[in-house]
Amino acid sequence: MQTQKVVDHIVNWLKDYATNARMSGFVIGISGGVDSALTSTLCAKTGLRVLCIEMPIHQDERQVSRAKEHINQLKKRFANVTNLEVNLTETFEELKKALPIVENSEQLNLSLANTRARLRMSTLYYFAGLHKYLVAGTGNKVEDFGVGFYTKYGDGGVDLSPIADLMKSDVFKLASAVGVPESILNAAPTDGLWGDDRTDEDQIGASYDQLEWAMLQDENGHTANDFNGEQARVFKLYKKLNTANLHKMNPIPVCKIPVNLKK
Template identity: 55%
Template sequence: MQSEKIIEHIVTWLKAYAEKSGMKGFVVGVSGGIDSAVVSTLAAMTGMKTLVLEMPIRQKEDQVNRAQEHIAFLKNKYAQVEGLRIDLTPTFETFQSQVDAEKKDFPNKQLALANSRSRLRMVTLYYYGQLHQLLVTGTGNKIEDFGVGFFTKYGDGGVDISPIADLLKTEVYKIAKYLNIAESIQKAIPTDGLWDVEKNDEQQMGASYPELEWAMEVYENHSAEDFSGRKKEVFQLYDRLHQATLHKVNPIPVCKIPQELKN
């Protein structure tokens, strides 16, 4: 993998897209994870204004520390980088108290609340993006965005551009190493940070990123019956997740009205 050339390609693409769209730069949500660390660094490398937002919602201390470490790294290295900490915990708790006023229990309530955290962050990113004429820059990688749909619709999936969405998670790690991203971030167990009781990515998805990347690679030309043991299990898991989340990837269905009904 030609990390240096890939980095140059993405940075050139980001700058060209921003200039063509008449925007002044980028706004990126920084979580303390590998994807947002790589994307925010690539954005900063364009030389254009880069605003990095840390938006904690009942966040674990280690995640906060990694996010702050990365923001400090960027600000020290790139003069045009600005960092802001917007504590969304009070906002989320107000929202939760209103929607959960009757304290009823539903099977998907915790998932709905987790996704609501992501959507609050999206609203915040677009607020600051519009204030400063910045592009909301996505941090999703290929396996998450197009493989298993491991993102929140209209949350972290609500972006203007996606600079690393054609890179697998393992490839993102290689880019991070080349960019000298903090060791604490490179070694951190991937998590979306949306739960009070922490659930890392592998626990939520049921397989590791390398396993899911393998399934994505063989998916089009094979069926589950071609494999056995763990490979069969992972293939079936990938197929289930992929099919269940196509609504996130595909365009919104539009009901087409026959022309004769409009006449």
């Protein structure tokens, strides 16, 4: 990959899109992970205004620390970057009080994790509306179009996706090239939705390198019968997640009413 040319291409794409949309800049949720760090740096390179927002909800302190380190570094490098912290922990807890909590439900924790992501999305759009900013997405290709590892109408609710055509390995290459802090580059990827240190790999059941391999094999027309052992396991896992999460990746289905029924 021609790293610097890819960086320049994304930066120009971001700037052109915002200019044509007559928007003033970008707002981005900063998690302490490499995807949001890369995205915010690319947005900063456009010269347009960039608002980085931390939105902790019972957040692991290591994630908070990495997010602050990145934002402080970014503000020193780019005069067009500002930041805010909106602590949503109390809001999240108040919302839980208003909802019926089903004890011992295996879906409860997942539903609450997705609720965190949707609270953050709403917060980003609040500031986007105030300042005429675009909400910049931070999903990469494996997450957005491979296994669907994101929350529908949460971190999946964005105006544009600058890094969604990059594999996770590409994200790390570009992040290193644009000066993302080493602490973020060396941290295990995590979605930060659980209030602990569980990683993406813990949740998914495979590493991003393995998922990239499976995604490429699938695109090349292979099936699970073409592999054995660990490769077969990973490929089957990828296909299972891809199929289960197509509802996130495909357009919302619309029930078309026959013309004769409308008369």
